[in-house]
Amino acid sequence: MLNANTTERKFARFHSLYTRDFKKDAAIYLDLAAKCAGPVLEIGCATGRVTGHLAAAGFEVHGIDTRRPMLEIARRHLEPWAARASVADFDLRRQPLPERYGLILSTLYAFNDLIDVEEQRLFLRHLLRSLAPGGVLAMDLFCPLSYARPEAGEGWREIEHTVDGQRLRVRDLREMLTPLLERRTQRFRVDDESEEELVSHRRYIPPQQAAALLAESGFEKLRVIPGYDLAAAGPVDAPVPAAGPFILVGQI
Ligand SMILES: C[S@@+](CC[C@H](N)C(=O)[O-])C[C@H]1O[C@@H](n2cnc3c(N)ncnc32)[C@H](O)[C@@H]1O
Missing domain, CATH: 2.20.25 (N-terminal domain of TfIIb)
Structure with missing residues (x-):
């Protein structure tokens, strides 16, 4: 029987191939990176898909994740941009990053991996302490049908x-x-x-609830981007589809 470690390795390779052509979110993150002071932090970088898009476009970017087999693939993927892209095994529930970032991205449902409220609070507290003054957060979340x-x-x-x-x-x-x-x-x-x-x-969070959580944590100027459609971005009290992906953007 294969052990859990082997399954994780195989899953990392599967994930890397499975998500390789997913690009719907990239334009939003590139747009934000162009408007914010650097560097960029990606939480939940996994195999480096988003980190790679940002590095290829010239941005300085650091990715963190807790899954080592994913990070091994990310390191190989990011080799062409090693001067400005790096990744590390880091669990944001444990502590803030030593550096401060102008833009933090919590990509492709990383926050939905947090199951209890205490984990969510720790994650957000450490995230806030990793943001530079005036820094921006974009958090990709999901609510199921x-x-x-x-x-x-x-x-x-x-x-x-x-x-x-x-x-x-x-x-x-x-x-x-x-x-x-x-x-x-x-x-x-x-x-x-x-x-x-x-x-x-995964713990899902409906858009209004997620917006309230970020507002309570100290984020302002909250906007929601439903379905990766930048043209549909609006204030958090605007109606958005009850199910599907949405990105919340806020600033401290
Ligand atoms: C669905 S994956 C995101 C994949 C990647 N961003 C992409 O677009 O292909 C979510 C990732 O978040 C990571 N993650 C969840 N909680 C985390 C935490 N507390 N600190 C760092 N990474 C975390 C998971 O290990 C997982 O790899």
Whole structure:
């Protein structure tokens, strides 16, 4: 039987291939980086997808994550921009970063990995202490369809696609343990390798609740960007779709 470490390594490779062509969020982060003083911090950089977009565009960027196999892939991915891009194994729940950043990005649902309120508070407290005065935060969050329509129910989904000639297959089950707490079972494989299973949990936060959390933490000028559509950005009290991804942007 394969151990958890092997599954994590295989998942890191799978994640890197699976997300490689996802670019919907990049324009938002590049736009913000151009408007903010540097350097940029990415929380939850995983295999370095967003960090790479920023570094390739000339920005100084540091990525943090807690998953070492992901960071190994990120380091290789970022080699062409090593002078301005770096990553580290760092858990923001534990302490603030030693440096201060003009822009902090919490990308692709990293904050949804925090399951209890105490973890969320620690994360936000340390995030605030890592921001330079006047610094900006962009936080990518998600709210599932099952929150808006509990009757929708979601069974196993199967997704298959090919990246760089490699066939990726994932079977994915999302079970809502409470209206906002999800247990996700992912059975994934690349090409003809054996199927691996990874079980994880995510806490979803509806847009208004997330905005209130950031306001309580001291963020001002809050805006919401629904569905990665910069043209649809508006104040947090504007109606946004109840389900799907949304990015909250705030400033201290
Ligand atoms: C879905 S992944 C994001 C992937 C990546 N940003 C991308 O776009 O491909 C969320 C990441 O957040 C990381 N993460 C969650 N909590 C964290 C924390 N407290 N400190 C640092 N990273 C964290 C997880 O390890 C995970 O790799």
